[in-house]
Amino acid sequence: MKQLVIQAFGDADQLVQVESASVPLQPGQIRVRMHYAGVNPIDAKTRAGLGWGAQAIKDRLPWSPGFELMGVVCEVGPEVTRYQLGDRLFGLVSGGGYSEEVVVDEHELLPVPSSVLDEMAAGLSLAGLTAWQGLTEHGKLQAGERVLIPAAAGGVGHLAVQMAKNLGATVVALGSIGNHAFLNSLGADEVIDYRDEARMATMAPVDLLLDLVGGSSGISQLSHVKPGGRVVTVPTITADEVIAAAQQQGLTATGMLKRNDNEQLAFLMQELAEDKFWVEFSQIYPLAEGNLAHRQIESGHTRGKLLLMP
Ligand SMILES: NC(=O)c1ccc[n+]([C@@H]2O[C@H](COP(=O)([O-])OP(=O)(O)OC[C@H]3O[C@@H](n4cnc5c(N)ncnc54)[C@H](OP(=O)(O)O)[C@@H]3O)[C@@H](O)[C@H]2O)c1
Known part of the structure; x- marks a missing residue:
């Protein structure tokens, strides 16, 4: 083979x-x-x-x-x-x-399930569990909260946008202009070009930052988190530096490593089969x-x- x-x-x-x-x-x-x-x-x-x-x-x-x-x-x-x-x-x-x-x-x-396309099933597991665990287990996202999702059009991000909406949050999604129509189609409430500094400066603060970019980009997004707010930084290689910067600003910050959990994965597949989100x-x-x-x-x-x- x-x-x-x-x-x-x-x-x-x-x-x-x-x-x-x-x-x-x-x-x-x-x-x-x-x-x-x-x-x-x-x-x-x-x-x-x-x-x-x-x-x-x-x-x-x-x-x-x-x-x-x-x-x-x-x-x-x-x-x-x-x-x-x-x-x-x-x-x-x-x-x-x-x-x-x-x-x-x-x-x-x-x-x-028979209603789910092969392709969607193939792409669900790693990004889906990361998005779900990042938002819920680590981020403790609650209905009515504002969450900032950079890299919102990417593998993890496009699932996180849809899941956060399903959890009742207000989603601020960052992406380049070519991805704005896509991000709107995912249900994002606010879609912002992360290269547009003037527009970024007017963003209302968020309760939770799901940092999917890490490094200096992740650190620069910390200024958009409310005092006492929460940060989950997902790229592991830069997690320590983002957490240290967040803590200096009085934020609660954590890194994460996606955990294999077939019970959660079965739940996400059921949601996918019910068209609650798509891959x-x-x-x-x-x-x-x-x-x-x-x-x-x-x-x-x-x-x-x-x-x-x-
Ligand atoms: N800790 C864990 O367990 C775990 C699990 C999964 C993934 N990860 C990590 O999480 C990160 C995201 O994974 P992924 O699969 O979603 O990656 P991905 O699909 O490659 O992400 C691509 C997206 O990143 C966006 N992007 C690039 N630079 C950006 C910036 N400066 N600001 C905002 N958005 C930017 C792009 O948006 P535009 O094209 O619109 O510019 C693109 O949509 C990776 O570093 C990955 O290794 C960690």
Whole structure:
């Protein structure tokens, strides 16, 4: 089966397609033929050798990226009780999603309702859990509060805008002008070009900042948070500096690391099936062009989600 791997950390051209042997199934395992795999910034950062992700796999190269996918059960191992051949499944995997097939324990993936598109299911897990946990568990967002969401058109941001609206918050969404119609279609109450300093200066303060950009950009957004307000900074690499700056300003600030939680994921899938929100997928690349997908995600200006297909 075809698989994208890196042999060493480096730029996007480190991703090469190889033919890997299919391993036999152990009791409780299923083989899933990938229809779509999600591409996330963590894939590219880890490929480049950055952050906690690269630390975790540095002694295990070659490594195949990919932490979320949607696919169909193509083989069932002994003692499997939940699924059968042909079932449509989605969810998080511990790497290796950039593969024609993955082998997982049956409890790792969840069913896709018949009304949900393959592509939406493929792009939901990582960004969806991050948005939900950032807003609710870490951000403690309440109905009636104002929340500022920079990178609102991106993978996490476009889901966070819709979820925050569903929670009854007023959403201030930042994006470049080309994304304003998209951000309005997501239900954002105020849509602002983050490059427009004059307009940014007139923004009414918010209760919660869900910082999806980090670094100096995240720090510059702190001035828009009400005295005593809350900050959740999502990019891990710059979390310490954003938290320190926020605390100096008297704000309550925390970083976060998305937690795998299939109960929450099943809830989000149910909301997706009920059209409470949708997953935007802007580009789909063949597996062999994973390097182009990584260049796009590294541009920092992706709308919604990027997917790979075999
Ligand atoms: N801690 C965790 O567990 C966790 C989980 C998931 C993601 N993350 C991190 O969270 C961040 C966001 O992830 P993502 O998947 O949403 O990324 P993404 O899809 O690549 O985000 C792209 C978006 O960023 C916007 N953007 C770029 N520069 C901006 C700026 N200066 N101000 C405001 N918006 C800006 C772009 O908007 P325009 O195109 O309109 O300019 C684009 O819509 C990444 O750093 C990722 O690694 C962390």
